[in-house]
Amino acid sequence: MNTKENTEPAPRSRGRPRGFDMETALDTGQRLFHAGSYETVGLAALTDALGVKPPSFYKAFGSKSEFFAQVIERYAQSALALDEILLPGRAPADALAELLESAARTYVRDPEQRGCLVLEAARGNDGDASVIHARRVANQRRYRLREFIARTHPERASAVTDFVASTMSGLSASAREGMDESRLLGVARTAVAGLKARLDAD
Amino acid sequence: MNTKENTEPAPRSRGRPRGFDMETALDTGQRLFHAGSYETVGLAALTDALGVKPPSFYKAFGSKSEFFAQVIERYAQSALALDEILLPGRAPADALAELLESAARTYVRDPEQRGCLVLEAARGNDGDASVIHARRVANQRRYRLREFIARTHPERASAVTDFVASTMSGLSASAREGMDESRLLGVARTAVAGLKARLDAD
DNA sequence: TATTTTCTTTAGTGTTCACTATAAAAATCC
DNA sequence: GGATTTTTATAGTGAACACTAAAGAAAATA
Incomplete structure (x- = not known):
């Protein structure tokens, strides 16, 4: 779902590069949400596990519920x-x-x-x-x-x-x-x- | 489940009488918890619906979770x-x-x-x-x-x-x-x- | 009537919640 | 090197959470 149609070579955008991997973050989020639930996993627990401060999380994913939406869509494709x-x-x-x-x-x-x-x-x-x-x-x-x-x-x-x-x-x-x-x-x-x-x- | 075995006549205890009916309160709590869930029904919503201030609620039921325990035990006896x-x-x-x-x-x-x-x-x-x-x-x-x-x-x-x-x-x-x-x-x-x-x- | 008991009201407690204003840091473009 | 762009960290926002200390009000008892 990149803007360019070629896959890998990394678009090298302008500003400061993101300090964490979004796929890894989604995996971690999936593990936390699956062990608990949407409500029991607070933003503090989430950002702690991700090794990321809240502003970075919000810059990358928008909100907790948007992050969760991405997590369950990934999960639905992988499991069963x-x-x-x-x-x-x-x-x-x-x-x-x-x-x-x-x-x-x-x-x-x-x-x-x-x-x-x-x-x-x-x-x-x-x-x-x-x-x-x-x-x-x-x-x-x-x-x-x-x-x-x-x-x-x-x-x-x-x-x-x-x-x-x-x-x-x-x-x-x-x-x-x-x-x-x-x-x-x-x-x-x-x-x-x-x-x-x-x-x-x- | 009264202390006396005769049913109705009310034991007339000492101090100030309770200003609300506990059975009615349990019914109302059951309706709220069943429409929502334990987490979604906050103490404010609960006490508002009961027409009772928090200290009265805690005097009567101890805590939100003890109140809930009474609610589901009643429910289990009435439904199905x-x-x-x-x-x-x-x-x-x-x-x-x-x-x-x-x-x-x-x-x-x-x-x-x-x-x-x-x-x-x-x-x-x-x-x-x-x-x-x-x-x-x-x-x-x-x-x-x-x-x-x-x-x-x-x-x-x-x-x-x-x-x-x-x-x-x-x-x-x-x-x-x-x-x-x-x-x-x-x-x-x-x-x-x-x-x-x-x-x-x- | 005075005392005791119990409940009610007022007005908060500290904690946790999702979320953010501000500004510094790290990259590219010119 | 300077300007621009994007992400970072610091530090905190107000709102909602379950719960409660202190004092007043309503009943029974002495």
Whole structure:
């Protein structure tokens, strides 16, 4: 997303160069927000972890909520990449089973990053800027999910998407509350059984 | 829960009488916390809605988090009463189906009280006093659920309880994000299909 | 009536929150 | 080297947070 279309060689802008790497900062922010939440990670904790003073942070990212928006968009692209699971032509029952079981595993992989950063942030009050951002990202993924299912099951796509989305929220919550991987996988597999009944029914 | 066992006549203690009704205050607090969350409802908003000044609030309830603990315990007894659903001798498949469908309906009944107050509060950071209270209440209900299932399905009680608990968290989250009753019921019924497969399997 | 007890009101406490005005430092352009 | 541009550090903004010290007001008891 640079102004020039060539990728790497660094545009070497004019004034004083930035003293920190923005990608590293986003990674650090992701780790903090995922371990805690948008509200529990204050600006002081954030700038301390980044090794950056508040004015530099605001010059680079605008505000805490804009920084958070960038963090969750990055996270959505890296964690549980839908491209690798919703392969064209693949049977939805298979793909969704893998999605739910992968979610179960991913949500407890790192004990300090339990649950889904996006889904956890999507809860909370309606007005919050961080909640609005998170819901937009979550809904983009749900849209892709529905499109994938609609290719083979157009009539059940919405209901199945609702179920998968709701189940993933439940898995994320359970992971946050301390449920371990084997139990979480049990939940995911029971959900898959319901999913298959719904996909194949009638 | 009075000190005397007779119900109404008021013990008429010494000093100046309390200028407000504690039950009404708890109801109001429940409404506020359920519409928002523990963090979003500040003490100022709370005492304003109660028509009570902070010192009176602290004299009566001790602290915000103790007040909240009382609120969610009351809520757990009133909403989705397990006694009426987990009837002794009833088939778990039936009872759990009713529990999940009732949850779906309850979670969107009042558009300003969406989701489950306890389950929503149970999310959030581990250290929080409000989160600890909410998880204790949630786990008490899950214990009763497991005991009920274990009467007929002792080997699957834990897995089924995990699934029901996780599903209810998902339903609560979906309700909070704006899913309407019919969609939520669809999710609940798909979950019930998985539940039955898990209960009757092998 | 005087005393004791309990609650209420007034008016704050210090802490933390996200955020910023100002000016110095480090780079490029002329 | 001087001007320009951009990011830095210093130091602090007002607002909101949960909570409280001190004294006044309303009841029961002595």
